[in-house]
Amino acid sequence: MSTSPIDSGESSGGGINRIISQISTTYRNGSVDNTENRVNQSSTNQTTTNDTTWINTFHSLDRIFSGSLLHLIYRLIDIILLLIGLTSNKPKCDLSNRLAITSICLLIFCFIDLLIILLFLLRNLSLRNSQLTEEQKLEQLRHVSMIRGFFMFFKIIPVCFGTAYSFSSTLPDTNECELMRFCLGIVCLSTWLLILIPPTKPELPIRRSLIVECLILLFVLVINCTYIGTVANAMVNVEHSTCIYNNTEDFYLSSPLKSYAFVGLILFSCTTILHIINLTLNQLYFRLNRQRQFYIYYYALQYILNYIGTIIVIYYFSIGGLFLFQPRSGQQCREYAPNLYRVLLIWEWIRILSPLIAIPLIMIICCLGVFFGIILSYCLPASITVPILELLQGWRTAGPMTINPNPPATQENIDAVPVISFKQEPDQFNQTECAICRTNFETNEQLKKLQCGHLFHPECVANWLRITRICPICRQRMSTINS
Structure with a gap:
């Protein structure tokens, strides 16, 4: 995606x-x-x-929200999930339960983050703020970023505990707290995935040659078509009721792997189609002189679709982690459809571990980049080295808070x-x-x-x-x- x-x-x-x-x-x-x-x-x-x-x-608009506009929907979804788990009203799952305590801690941190955003939103909309200089506004953004970063750092502690509790290797004797476990597990796993795969910023299309565009599309097609082919093949002749979603309780008491896999096929099929459409329109954008404004509007729509798709993918794999890893391990569906379980488990690891592998590689590349950047700065003009450094800086600025020290x-x-x-x-x-x-x-x-x-x-x-x-x-x- x-x-x-x-x-x-x-x-x-x-x-x-x-x-x-x-x-x-x-x-x-x-x-x-x-x-x-x-x-x-x-x-x-x-x-x-x-x-x-x-x-x-x-x-x-993002500056008005202190650089947190892209993360607002994630915060709201997490709050809704935690409230659903805490209000399950099961008699043996009271607020003294360790799952409930962890959920409450995470809920408090989410509300604190929203409160900080709201307070500084009102401050940014005030008349006094509009009279500040650019340097003063940047200083305000740094101040907000430090405050939010302080609370987000301590939020990792209950996330670690919640992950351990949600993916514990043993199941409780009763199912009283399974809804709370399910909601907490989604929030914790999605938090880790959001750290590894932060939401990207909007951008206009990059001009590439047709060959480069085709190579990128070929890579996407190979990955997505391999996923679609292997999963669709594993779904053949899987008809057992434990593998199919029938009611809401199947989410947290069962593991409807066939229904989960079917949603994945639809999701990545749409992704493949969008990639083909984007390649075609990207080439037309740079070759036609007329109706260019239409393409600009299309890329705005494309970014919205990509952003929504990213949200769906992150929570999709979060739910898949609860279906496939401990304590669920596919439950009864694993016995009736072992091939489907095995294929989904492999793809879950690939999708989750690929960012984990990419991060150390990026760090190594960045260290090498500093070394070669110093050398290239003496060999190449600033017109080439500066854009390269700005592109590398884009990886760092993909987080929830972006402050540009040198505004235009x-x-x-x-x-x-x-x-x-x-x-x-x-x-x-x-x-x-x-x-x-x-x-x-x-x-x-x-x-x-x-x-x-x-x-x-x-x-x-x-x-x-x-x-x-x-x-x-x-x-x-x-x-x-x-x-």
């Missing part, structure tokens, strides 16, 4: 979507050194900026950067070319001069400052652009 899933548009940071949609377009034709092509390039970038309106709206400059600040004529004023760096587009300066050509003294083409530096306010050469952060 493609996971979908936070910087602000005009007023805060350059994420992956802005880097790809603006920088890649800026650099693609950067080697052309005539004025007409640079003007056309600037016009293309302006179109791309206008196309990201829905993403900017999302980012602005406003249009007023960009317009205020002074314009000079090349070779008409002393240049302390003796520059001969623009570090962004790698085009040589011409005598008396109009250039923009940043506070640090570096020179750039007006359209090049304008596009750069719309992404980040740091100099692409010396990395000096400009708290206030020249005015």
